Amino acid sequence: MTKLGIGWRPEIARMIEKRDDLDFVEIVAENWSPDHPPQALVDLHERGVQVIPHGISLSLGSAELPDLTRLQRLNAFASRFGSPFVSEHVAFVRGAGLESGHLLPVPRTEAATQVLIENILFAKKHLTVPLVLENIAYLCEWGNSEMSEPEFIREILEATDSMMLLDVANLVANAINHDFDPIAYLRRIPLDRVAYVHIAGGIVIDGIYHDTHAHPVSPTVLDVVSKLTLFTAPPMVMLERDDLFPNESVINMELDAIKHAVQPKLIREAIFA
Amino acid sequence: MTEDSSTNARRELARQQEELILALLNRQPKPESVSLRQVEVASRSLLLKRARSIARMHPDLLVKHGSTYLDLVRGYAEVYPGSHPAGPCADAARFLRYLKYGASTSPCTFRQRLGDTGSWLFWIFRRARPAVHQEMSL
DSSP states (O other): OOEEEEEOOGGGHHHHHHOTTOOEEEEEGGGSOSSSOOHHHHHHHHTTOEEEEEOSOOOTTSSSOOOHHHHHHHHHHHHHHTOSOEEEESSEEEETTEEEEEEEOOOOSHHHHHHHHHHHHHHHHHOSSOEEEEOOOOSSOOTTOSSOHHHHHHHHHHHHTOEEEEEHHHHHHHHHHTTOOHHHHHHHSOGGGEEEEEEEOOEEETTEEEOOSSSOOOHHHHHHHHHHHHHOOOSEEEEEOOSSOOOHHHHHHHHHHHHHHTHHHHHHHHHHO | OOHHHHHHHHHHHHHHHHHHHHHHTTSSOOOTTSOHHHHHHHHHHHHHHHHHHHHHHOTHHHHHHGGGHHHHHHHHHHHSOSBOTTOHHHHHHHHHHHHHHTOOOOOOOHHHHHHHHTHHHHHHHHHHOHHHHTTOOO
8 A cells, every 4th residue: 555645844734734645745854954854843753753854955966975963864854763774866966166056966977976876875775774876857867877867866766776766747847847757767666666656746837847836736747647647556655836826625625535536556566366 | 987086076066066066046056067046947937946945934924024035035035045944943943043133124115026026026915915915817
């Protein structure tokens, strides 16, 4: 049975508290102190809801090794909440002494991939729980790629023996902006390594899809989630909403739609059980 | 990977990433291996994301500065091209200090800003002025 979750944000804490079918929540580790987490989050955890720490600034794809302080922060969260794993992005966020403020793609060259792999192995060595790796949405792409994105993802996951956080909204964003078939992508990545799935909303402006986490989840994203479940049963799926929070009923409808989207596989399991 | 090859790969990666980040932050021309249009779109997206992030911490800024808000963030980004290393909260706090001590607002009309940033501005504004934007769709 696929577990259902949501990104915990203070703006929707009450709605999350009221919903009794949530198995887990994800928190952005950089936004909170592991020593003084929000009481609402503590209450959820005490109720049996799993808490997954999610990093956004490790910059695993940077030229430098990941920062130990940031790794320790993830450890502290995992320890506080007994989390089964932590997650981060396959991306870099800083360089030239500057913070970009956003997740940027690592060049898909053999040399850069090897650096990334070294960094991930370094991070894993210093983490007390497994590190799950997320695919990102990118607006600009390096022109010197030596491998496709699915090949890149597969190589990283296998070389570091890591599980994947498959962000379907990011996948759809890239498929639209860089003109590829998201289902073909799914067929080429190791789906048996998917630990959980992110689902979020976005918006198309001037033909460019922006992964905003502030707009409704599109039918296209839900369709890809549904198709994903024909290939594999993702252990966990969750909704991310970071801004322009609608009223509770809208978020509840989105969660219900996600539950519905992961049904096909469940039905197949029931038939062949 | 040997130590030498790893060092070389890291050096080359650092060079590539520096070029891209500086281009995205409008500090130097784009790298050869990335398309100009993509860099322009990503660069604008970074600025707007930063503006939204600050507005999320201090929604009152949108009410107070209205149509000039984005210009203020743009001016701030020229002085501080990178986000604050300590994260969005620290960046928003630094923006407040910048407004207090360092910003000078150039006059401009809402229509001019709208022409520049299109519906993104509506999105930012809708947070602070929901009643005004209820009838507007993106």
